[in-house]
Amino acid sequence: DAMVIQNPRYQVTQFGKPVTLSCSQTLNHNVMYWYQQKSSQAPKLLFHYYDKDFNNEADTPDNFQSRRPNTSFCFLDIRSPGLGDAAMYLCATSSLQPGSYNEQFFGPGTRLTVL
Amino acid sequence: KNQVEQSPQSLIILEGKNCTLQCNYTVSPFSNLRWYKQDTGRGPVSLTIMTFSENTKSNGRYTATLDADTKQSSLHITASQLSDSASYICVVGTSGTYKYIFGTGTRLKVLA
Numbered sequence: 598d599a600m601v602i603q604n605p606r607y608q609v610t611q612f613g614k615p616v617t618l619s620c621s622q623t624l625n626h627n628v629m630y631w632y633q634q635k636s637s638q639a640p641k642l643l644f645h646y647y648d649k650d651f652n653n654e655a656d657t658p659d660n661f662q663s664r665r666p667n668t669s670f671c672f673l674d675i676r677s678p679g680l681g682d683a684a685m686y687l688c689a690t691s692s693l694q695p696g697s698y699n700e701q702f703f704g705p706g707t708r709l710t711v712l
Numbered sequence: 713k714n715q716v717e718q719s720p721q722s723l724i725i726l727e728g729k730n731c732t733l734q735c736n737y738t739v740s741p742f743s744n745l746r747w748y749k750q751d752t753g754r755g756p757v758s759l760t761i762m763t764f765s766e767n768t769k770s771n772g773r774y775t776a777t778l779d780a781d782t783k784q785s786s787l788h789i790t791a792s793q794l795s796d797s798a799s800y801i802c803v804v805g806t807s808g809t810y811k812y813i814f815g816t817g818t819r820l821k822v823l824a
Contacts, residue, residue, distance in 0.1 A: 603755075628810050639801065639814035640756075647810055687755050691810065700746065701803070701812060703755035 600624070601704035603688050609710045610678050618673040618707045620688030629671040630701070631663060632687040640687055646671060647693075675709075683711045714739045716815035718802050724821045729792055733818045735785040735802030743805040747776050747787045750799045750817070759787070759800075792822045 602621045610616040620629065628647050632640035644653045646665045660682070662674040675682055688704040716737045725731050737745070744763045748756035760769045760776040762785075768777045773790045789796055802815040 601755075630810075637816075637819070639816045642811065645810055652810075685753070689755075693810065700758060700761055701805075703748075703757070706753070706755045708753065 601688055601690055601702050603686075603704035603707050605707060606705060607708050607710070609712065610675075611712050612679065613677045616675050616678055616709070618675075618686050618688075618709070620671045620673070620704055621669050622688075622690045622702075623669070624690055624692070624702060625668060626690035626692040626702070627668070628691045628693060629665060630689040630691075631661075631671070631673045632689065633682075634685045634687055634706075643673070678709070678711045680711050683709055685709075714804075714806065714813045716802055716804050716813045718800075718815040718818050720818060721816070722819040722821070724823060725792055727792060727794055727822050727824050731789050731792060731820065733787045733789075733800050733802075733820070735787070735815055737783050737785070737802070737804045737813070737815075739783075739804040739806060739813050741807040742780065742783075743807040745776075745778055745785050746803050746805070747774070747785075748801045748803060750801055752798070756801055789820075792820075794822050794824060796820060797822045 604619045630645040631643045634640040643657045665671045685706045687706045689701045691701045719734045746761040747759045750756040759774050762778045775788045778785045799817040799819050801817045804813045
């Protein structure tokens with residue numbers, strides 16, 4: 598089935614130790630997003646790619662970086678995780694095809710724990 | 713400022729009962745509105761999506777309504793089941809951008 602896949606589902610890292618979260622999609626969507634969601638809060642957009650064009654939210658910390666080597670894959674790099682970065686990280690995709698609902702499809706998320 | 717507000721913040725109902733969740737938005741330019749269900753520790757799953765010209769859409773026991781004039785939407789859940797326990801998030805898409813405005817969700821708990 599076409600879907601958005603995130604790996605790993607659970608990630609534990611140490612304070613300050615770089616970590617990379619992975620997202621892949623089989624939907625061939627041109628837009629990919631990374632969200633951070635903390636407990637009982639709405640997802641917060643970190644950045645998104647429209648094709649290869651990277652769009653950073655103004656309040657996304659420099660500690661967060663992203664790469665999209667091709668249409669299918671997108672990575673979230675956290676260079677020096679702090680305790681405040683512990684959260685669920687959600688990857689999503691959408692398509693901007695004419696006539697579409699521009700619907701957003703989410704992956705299952707990666708739960709990041711920082712020790 | 714683009715905002716999406718949901719009410720109630722949390723809700724507890726008995727299995728088999730109906731309930732209605734509310735969503736008010738001030739998003740411009742409006743493109744579409746969708747309701748998601750998010751189980752604890754999982755990514756959101758789409759329930760319904762509506763554009764400006766649609767005022768109701770059903771997905772099984774879930775029925776969403778949209779009043780674009782008053783900028784209000786509701787999600788009605790019929791004959792609730794224990795598996796309906798989750799957060800329900802209202803999300804509004806904007807025209808001309810790739811961004812979506814999220815509500816903070818309603819946490820629904822269905823009790824046996």
